[in-house]
Amino acid sequence: MMGSQFQIKVPCEYRFRRDVCSYGYFLLAPNVWDPTRESLTRPFTLKDGLAILTLTQPGGRGKPLCILSDRALSRSEKAQATPLIIRMLRIDDPGIKDFHKIDPRWKRSGRARLFRSPSFFEDLVKTVTSCNVTWPSTVNMNRRLCEVINPAFPTPLQLARRRPSMLRARCGVGYRDARLVQLARMVASREVDPEWFEDPANDDQAVYEALLELPGIGPYAAANMLQLLGRYSRLAIDTESVRHGKMLLGFSGPSRQIEKKVRAHYEGFGDHKFRSYWFEMWTFYESKHGPAWTWEPRTTGKAFTAAMLSK
Numbered sequence: 001m002m003g004s005q006f007q008i009k010v011p012c013e014y015r016f017r018r019d020v021c022s023y024g025y026f027l028l029a030p031n032v033w034d035p036t037r038e039s040l041t042r043p044f045t046l047k048d049g050l051a052i053l054t055l056t057q058p059g060g061r062g063k064p065l066c067i068l069s070d071r072a073l074s075r076s077e078k079a080q081a082t083p084l085i086i087r088m089l090r091i092d093d094p095g096i097k098d099f100h101k102i103d104p105r106w107k108r109s110g111r112a113r114l115f116r117s118p119s120f121f122e123d124l125v126k127t128v129t130s131c132n133v134t135w136p137s138t139v140n141m142n143r144r145l146c147e148v149i150n151p152a153f154p155t156p157l158q159l160a161r162r163r164p165s166m167l168r169a170r171c172g173v174g175y176r177d178a179r180l181v182q183l184a185r186m187v188a189s190r191e192v193d194p195e196w197f198e199d200p201a202n203d204d205q206a207v208y209e210a211l212l213e214l215p216g217i218g219p220y221a222a223a224n225m226l227q228l229l230g231r232y233s234r235l236a237i238d239t240e241s242v243r244h245g246k247m248l249l250g251f252s253g254p255s256r257q258i259e260k261k262v263r264a265h266y267e268g269f270g271d272h273k274f275r276s277y278w279f280e281m282w283t284f285y286e287s288k289h290g291p292a293w294t295w296e297p298r299t300t301g302k303a304f305t306a307a308m309l310s311k
Contacts, residue, residue, distance in 0.1 A: 004073040007064040008082060010091050013110050016057035016065060019089060021292035022282065023114040025126055027301040028139060029146040030153055035294050043152035044084060044118070046077040050152055053081065055089075061110075065089075084118035093230065099272045111279050116228045120194035121187050122153050123228045128176055128183070128216045130224075136302045137172070144171040159184035179216035186214070197229055204231045223274075232274040235263055240305060244281050 052070040090113040100107040129141040164177035186192040211222035223236035245251040245258040266273040
């Protein structure tokens with residue numbers, strides 16, 4: 001069957017390779033980044049079934065994205081896929097000018113957008129699988145979730161129907177098994193409403209506190225989910241943050257003291273503090289491995305964090 005092709009318009013400053021390869025989730029299944037073609041490929045579950053979409057920006061910065069499907073798509077399926085892609089790539093991010101005004105270091109390079117998933121639920125699962133674990137294990141967990149349950153990433157209903165023991169045995173999620181099933185059931189039943197978390201009318205503190213009520217979501221995961229929701233007013237502090245404080249900011253002392261110093265250091269960036277923090281850290285990773293869009297997922301993509309630099 002013949003495939004389909006359609007376009008999505010982007011802002012004049014939008015640069016696909018830079019803005020896709022801006023956060024580690026671009027390296028997690030079912031995303032497949034091709035550094036040679038500068039393309040992102042992944043399956044999507046659409047109205048008439050699975051479709052594998054490949055995204056590129058043939059004309060470069062500011063030019064429309066080209067989306068190529070492995071099968072014919074109806075007009076309604078294209079309409080369904082478009083907002084998922086826009087969300088994933090943050091094409092309609094309204095805060096870029098404000099960020100560059102507060103932190104002009106990133107205006108020339110255009111850095112502002114951080115890659116995320118097409119859905120709140122996928123971001124939630126990926127955040128849970130990134131806590132208290134090395135990056136290669138996060139990569140493996142998400143790969144197995146796609147291989148075992150759904151190549152386009154498990155839906156809340158699909159994951160809700162799985163036994164925790166199966167997730168532990170076949171997907172390697174460890175202690176997260178029951179928590180992932182519980183989260184999936186809460187989203188599938190609408191006990192947790194993704195639209196509420198996405199609603200800009202709810203303030204950051206309310207959303208943060210609601211995230212902390214979810215199983216498996218602690219302070220780091222809640223702060224990380226905030227930025228994935230486009231809320232950058234809180235830092236997601238972990239061991240990478242401590243290394244950043246030591247290696248780049250020159251802080252010393254016990255980890256708790258360094259964490260406090262890191263928080264204080266970025267306080268002046270206000271509602272955009274996570275962006276300023278993240279792009280400093282991401283630039284450090286790129287100084288060691290080259291631009292992220294050149295990273296080979298199976299090699300550099302599994303070893304770009306500071307924890308892996310000395311290995």
